[in-house]
Amino acid sequence: MSNPIVALDPELRLNTYSHPFEIANNVPNSFIYFQKEIMMLRYLALIFFALICAANAQTNRTELKRADLTGTNMEIVVSVVDVQPGNNLIRHTHHGEEAVYVLEGATLALPDGKEVPFPTGAATINIRDVPHGGFKVAGDKTLKMLTVHIVDKGKPMMEPVK
Incomplete structure (x- = not known):
């Protein structure tokens, strides 16, 4: 059975991280990866802040x-x-x-x-x-x-x- 989502733009590669919205709106994977890296940095900053607060909570x-x-x-x-x-x-x-x-x-x-x-x-x-x-x-x-x-x-x- 074939994948029902087909990308017509050669820059747009399907992978396990693609979302139908991203493909339908022709969002390049490099932009999607950039957004995910930014989100990961935000989570890491939040964890770091929580650790600092825990150290100061005493x-x-x-x-x-x-x-x-x-x-x-x-x-x-x-x-x-x-x-x-x-x-x-x-x-x-x-x-x-x-x-x-x-x-x-x-x-x-x-x-x-x-x-x-x-x-x-x-x-x-x-x-x-x-x-x-x-x-x-x-x-x-x-x-x-x-x-x-x-x-x-x-x-x-x-x-x-x-």
Whole structure:
């Protein structure tokens, strides 16, 4: 039995991916493959985004205020970050400066297993593109921090370190 769909254009080759609409409208296979590759790239980007979100889901960042830094291409972002006991703050960098003030302290477990206190009232500044974080909150207290970022506009707030 022969195939009921016949392509008259030699550029249009029938294959297992052809759809009757594509053949009836004389859509070249190269265009169809291009569309399918674009769709695959979209799926891969979505999966990558989901993985990044899953990595960041261990912390809760509530943005309080965002404003342009006058005369620059930067912005100021004020947030509160909560890291629940047993969760990690992944090792990451920022496209700018980060000031941190500890609202509610906790004990941090470092990658080498050493535990150190990060007490209420402690303050630190993390400079541009220098990796930091990479610890786990030990014990039963949630770590709560007020953060102020002065970062490049249009760039992600943080970049995970690979």
